[in-house]
Amino acid sequence: MRGEALYVDDLLIDGLLYGRLLHSERPHARILAVRLPSLPPTVTVVDWQDVPAQNQIHIVQDDMPIFAKDEVEYVGDVILMLVGPDEQQLEDLLSQVRIDYQDHEPVFDPEQSQQIFFDYHYGHGEVEQAFAEADHIFSETFHTGLQEQAYLEPNGLIAVPTTRKMTVRGSMQCPYYVKTALVKALGKAAEQVQVVQDVTGGGFGGKEDYPSVLACQLAVAALKTGKPVKCVLNRREDMATTSKRHPSRCHYKVAVKDGLVTAMDIDVLMDSGAYTTLSPVVLQRGIIGAPGVYNTANLRVHGQARKTNTVPNGAFRGFGAPQTFFAVEMMMSHIAVALKQEPLAFKARQLVAQGDMTSTEGRYHFNVSLPELIQRAEELSHYREKRQAYARQSEARYRKGIGLSLIYHGCGFTGNSERDFIKAVVKLKKRRDDRVEVLASNADIGQGIKTTFAKIVADQLAIPLDQIIVNNPDTDLVPDSGPTVASRSLMTVGQLLAQAAAKLKQVWEPGKEQEIEEQYQHPEYMIPFDMERFAGDAYPTYSWAVSVVELELDRLTGTADISGAWGIFDVGVPIDYNIVQGQMQGGFLQGLGYSCMEHLAYSPAGVPQQTSFTDYIIPTAADVPNLVTDLINNPFSHGPYGAKGAGEMPMVGVAPAYLEALEQAMNCGRLEHVPFTAEDVLDRLGADPDRQQAEPDTWVSRERKAAGKPAAQVKSAGGGDPACR
Amino acid sequence: MQMMNEQTGIPFILNGRPVRSLSAPGTRLLEVLRDEFHLTGTKCGCKEGECGACSVLINGRLVTSCLIAVGSIAQQAVLTIEGYRETERFAVLDAAFADMAAVQCGFCTPGMVLATEALLSEHPHPSAEEIRQGLSGNLCRCTGYQALIQAVRTAAQRGAGLW
Numbered sequence: 001m002r003g004e005a006l007y008v009d010d011l012l013i014d015g016l017l018y019g020r021l022l023h024s025e026r027p028h029a030r031i032l033a034v035r036l037p038s039l040p041p042t043v044t045v046v047d048w049q050d051v052p053a054q055n056q057i058h059i060v061q062d063d064m065p066i067f068a069k070d071e072v073e074y075v076g077d078v079i080l081m082l083v084g085p086d087e088q089q090l091e092d093l094l095s096q097v098r099i100d101y102q103d104h105e106p107v108f109d110p111e112q113s114q115q116i117f118f119d120y121h122y123g124h125g126e127v128e129q130a131f132a133e134a135d136h137i138f139s140e141t142f143h144t145g146l147q148e149q150a151y152l153e154p155n156g157l158i159a160v161p162t163t164r165k166m167t168v169r170g171s172m173q174c175p176y177y178v179k180t181a182l183v184k185a186l187g188k189a190a191e192q193v194q195v196v197q198d199v200t201g202g203g204f205g206g207k208e209d210y211p212s213v214l215a216c217q218l219a220v221a222a223l224k225t226g227k228p229v230k231c232v233l234n235r236r237e238d239m240a241t242t243s244k245r246h247p248s249r250c251h252y253k254v255a256v257k258d259g260l261v262t263a264m265d266i267d268v269l270m271d272s273g274a275y276t277t278l279s280p281v282v283l284q285r286g287i288i289g290a291p292g293v294y295n296t297a298n299l300r301v302h303g304q305a306r307k308t309n310t311v312p313n314g315a316f317r318g319f320g321a322p323q324t325f326f327a328v329e330m331m332m333s334h335i336a337v338a339l340k341q342e343p344l345a346f347k348a349r350q351l352v353a354q355g356d357m358t359s360t361e362g363r364y365h366f367n368v369s370l371p372e373l374i375q376r377a378e379e380l381s382h383y384r385e386k387r388q389a390y391a392r393q394s395e396a397r398y399r400k401g402i403g404l405s406l407i408y409h410g411c412g413f414t415g416n417s418e419r420d421f422i423k424a425v426v427k428l429k430k431r432r433d434d435r436v437e438v439l440a441s442n443a444d445i446g447q448g449i450k451t452t453f454a455k456i457v458a459d460q461l462a463i464p465l466d467q468i469i470v471n472n473p474d475t476d477l478v479p480d481s482g483p484t485v486a487s488r489s490l491m492t493v494g495q496l497l498a499q500a501a502a503k504l505k506q507v508w509e510p511g512k513e514q515e516i517e518e519q520y521q522h523p524e525y526m527i528p529f530d531m532e533r534f535a536g537d538a539y540p541t542y543s544w545a546v547s548v549v550e551l552e553l554d555r556l557t558g559t560a561d562i563s564g565a566w567g568i569f570d571v572g573v574p575i576d577y578n579i580v581q582g583q584m585q586g587g588f589l590q591g592l593g594y595s596c597m598e599h600l601a602y603s604p605a606g607v608p609q610q611t612s613f614t615d616y617i618i619p620t621a622a623d624v625p626n627l628v629t630d631l632i633n634n635p636f637s638h639g640p641y642g643a644k645g646a647g648e649m650p651m652v653g654v655a656p657a658y659l660e661a662l663e664q665a666m667n668c669g670r671l672e673h674v675p676f677t678a679e680d681v682l683d684r685l686g687a688d689p690d691r692q693q694a695e696p697d698t699w700v701s702r703e704r705k706a707a708g709k710p711a712a713q714v715k716s717a718g719g720g721d722p723a724c725r
Numbered sequence: 726m727q728m729m730n731e732q733t734g735i736p737f738i739l740n741g742r743p744v745r746s747l748s749a750p751g752t753r754l755l756e757v758l759r760d761e762f763h764l765t766g767t768k769c770g771c772k773e774g775e776c777g778a779c780s781v782l783i784n785g786r787l788v789t790s791c792l793i794a795v796g797s798i799a800q801q802a803v804l805t806i807e808g809y810r811e812t813e814r815f816a817v818l819d820a821a822f823a824d825m826a827a828v829q830c831g832f833c834t835p836g837m838v839l840a841t842e843a844l845l846s847e848h849p850h851p852s853a854e855e856i857r858q859g860l861s862g863n864l865c866r867c868t869g870y871q872a873l874i875q876a877v878r879t880a881a882q883r884g885a886g887l888w
């Protein structure tokens with residue numbers, strides 16, 4: 001608040017050098033030669049030859065090079081770094097470097113890509129039989145776009161070499177991820193690598209994997225020069241070359257019998273970009289959520305992530321879920337409309353409930369609060385009443401619409417990762433002055449985890465909050481309690497801290513130094529997740545949300561004014577009400593950006609087209625609707641004070657609610673992609689006037705009985721929308 | 726040497742004190758503040774005038790310091806967060822922002838605080854619409870703006886008479 005917090009770009013270090021990166025200009029090429037201008041003696045070139053151990057960055061797999069050696073795989077791939085005392089001079093020199101490339105054919109469309117990075121299948125029941133017996137079969141394809149995290153502080157780190165150790169510090173979410181990557185790249189022992197998080201200006205997933213990349217590049221440079229080296233990306237470089245949300249294509253085929261969904265056959269394709277980075281885990285979360293919050297007795301899900309020659313996509317709040325929840329919510333809504341039912345009523349009849357089977361044959365072990373959330377959403381937004389009223393509007397220039405979505409967020413890591421890979425450990429250290437220090441590796445990136453941790457420990461120990469110390473994590477001091485991802489910090493690590501504090505309280509001796517360590521225990525109630533079969537409990541529990549968006553569309557300009565927005569959330573019990581509300585509001589607005597304005601695309605040559613806030617538009621204070629967020633209490637028995645994961649969820653359900661509202665206002669058939677911008681609205685409204693009279697449900701298969709065939713025939717939804725006006 | 730300093734450089738008032746910048750006249754004010762005067766409370770989020778993280782007040786007017794050449798501000802009064810935080814008005818904003826949890830990652834905050842100062846100077850009792858417009862040049866990716874708008878409203882109420 002006082003401008004005193006020091007972010008990485010604010011740090012002054014003696015003898016500091018700067019590093020500037022040379023990015024590939026070609027999407028897919030062989031490097032034939034690197035031609036450098038003549039360099040002053042103060043400037044050093046750092047490239048793959050300087051990497052002491054492996055020239056691959058460990059993320060999930062080890063496939064992304066620290067510095068490209070022979071091949072570049074996307075526009076932005078890093079070839080080398082120039083290091084010197086004067087940043088401007090480095091920029092000038094970089095512009096004089098010439099690379100001779102031999103181009104290969106790039107692939108930009110994941111549908112055309114032959115390189116499948118990840119491929120998963122799962123399902124249960126008798127899918128074919130359900131389709132054979134269906135009254136209707138519906139099929140439709142949905143697309144979602146890229147999204148940039150757009151944290152206000154760009155990525156940046158400093159590598160500081162000393163004789164005994166390499167220290168990397170700066171803006172990041174996961175100090176131990178960075179440390180692991182450095183140990184492998186430098187070939188050093190774990191004790192010789194230290195990673196420190198500095199105050200971080202937002203992350204949202206965008207500082208989950210990328211800092212490992214920059215850290216390896218800088219550490220190699222620091223090793224070569226023997227000096228501290230800093231690199232803070234400029235905004236254009238950050239937007240053009242660092243990870244984003246995976247674009248997706250989801251194809252749904254759904255069987256309906258007696259007015260209920262009896263089977264879903266789902267095919268999900270995610271665009272991984274040039275390297276694998278976090279794609280397997282993003283894809284897993286995406287496909288697990290693909291059937292949404294509905295009971296689907298017969299289910300088949302197929303998911304792939306394929307390579308393209310574009311920026312590697314990575315983590316962004318929601319992590320695969322915004323893509324598939326968008327698709328399934330739109331699908332359910334479209335089916336309801338085709339069956340001449342009100343979408344919410346149609347959905348509400350088939351919701352999962354406590355004790356039901358999850359999509360992966362696990363269990364919803366705890367109370368599913370959706371009915372309560374829906375009721376609260378109704379009270380606040382008057383959704384049903386408005387939905388009916390808006391259906392009777394005339395074809396005027398201004399038309400209103402309202403939409404609602406139902407989603408969950410699987411709390412914590414997917415599957416057994418928490419047990420098998422993370423194995424979180426926390427410590428509490430009581431000092432002689434009876435102040436207690438929290439030792440955990442989770443980073444405060446604006447989500448307020450330091451405050452929340454302190455509150456939990458203070459409360460358990462029944463001591464004042466100012467007796468608790470929470471510093472930014474330093475891997476030399478804190479144990480590995482896992483990364484700051486997956487909405488797990490509070491629920492999983494917070495619970496360990498609560499347990500540690502309870503233990504400390506029992507042995508508390510005033511004026512004495514004491515230390516308590518607590519390790520993660522996998523909840524016993526969980527059905528182990530079998531990765532081979534892709535079956536079991538994917539998450540220990542779920543948070544739930546209802547999102548409602550109301551808007552007024554100007555059909556002449558295509559712009560939609562958001563006249564109301566409501567997010568009703570079950571995050572268990574909020575430990576700090578204001579912090580949770582802030583997360584819900586911030587996440588909701590990112591969801592609105594995703595729905596209608598945050599458009600990012602590549603040129604035919606594979607160059608990202610929107611790389612600044614001038615053309616990548618994120619919501620401003622003037623775009624804020626009258627957003628109302630509300631929380632209900634639904635205590636989780638295994639979370640601290642009943643808390644569950646929260647941070648990612650508000651993002652997930654906004655796009656389908658927005659699009660359902662827009663559909664109603666446009667009155668122009670089904671919409672099937674986000675972002676859906678004002679331009680898209682105009683395009684769609686102006687499309688082919690001859691087809692104005694087209695039946696709104698031509699995409700629906702003929703009824704089985706009417707067709708007189710044993711199985712319904714499927715008509716694809718592709719492009720079948722009637723035009724308006 | 727003393728003589729030289731008095732005649733060279735670009736003179737301006739920085740947080741109430743006369744100073745001279747020895748940077749080239751075309752240097753961005755943002756860089757002068759951060760690199761020459763080590764006032765790092767002014768943040769750089771884009772260097773293109775789009776994010777507002779670098780906001781400062783020049784003669785009371787809100788500007789993005791990344792788009793201002795230091796040569797163009799001779800004799801003018803620049804107020805950054807480091808100067809503003811010593812004021813009574815800041816104390817009111819500080820409390821209101823804290824009570825409304827309007828700070829998450831904090832990177833936009835110094836700019837937001839100065840935008841709020843500019844807004845309240847012009848509209849001591851701003852309407853919701855005036856608040857939205859007043860903050861609309863400053864991006865915040867964390868809060869969704871609701872808490873910020875609440876904080877401004879609260880500060881306007883509590884600070885009655887100050888603005």
Ligand code: FES
Binds near residue numbers: 771777
């Ligand atoms: S840094 Fe000046 S407006 Fe973004």
Ligand code: FES
Binds near residue numbers: 828829
């Ligand atoms: S608090 Fe993070 S950008 Fe505003």
